[in-house]
Amino acid sequence: MTEYKKKLKNRLYLAVGYMLIGVVILCGGFILKTDNSFFAPFGAALIVCGAVRLIRYFRIARDEQTIRRQEIKETDERNLEIVSRARNMAFSLYIMLGGTAVIALQFANMQAESKMIAYSVCFFVFLYWICYMIVKRKI
């Protein structure tokens, strides 16, 4: 079995897992007679999410040619480069917009909101620093 087929199988197990957890949460909410405004929608969302993934799995795994086509689509190096660059751009924009918002909110006298965004920006930068150290060790 190729690496990609193993990955597909894992996705199948994950989809079934989502559905099972969804059923447990949904039923648990009813059995325990808790406030279903959280459990019922959350459980139902997990079931739907699992079902969508399951349908997607069967659409891909129906024949060898479709599997190969999907594998190429997912491992295409240009596509991976696009994903990586888009993520970099999103990160940079988040930091810049966050920084601007922190200053703007200070002027608008919205201290609490400004502080929240400042913490979030700092956390992201800290996370980036940790990820940089991890990746640096690998390559």
Added chain:
Amino acid sequence: MKNRIRELRKGRKITQDDLAEAVGVTRQTIISLESGKYTASLQLAFKIANYFDATIEEIFIYEEDKND
């Protein structure tokens, strides 16, 4: 980085789809390579060179950056 992919492909009457399938990328990647918008990784460059039975230098032409 320039390349001769289009020239070699047309010379051998191969479609972009065929080449993409053979080297394991999408047709869009071949289009981008041929138009010079995207530069292939070393691994893909080797695959393309092997496919055309040529060396990397015969397909990819390195142009030194004017700023270097």
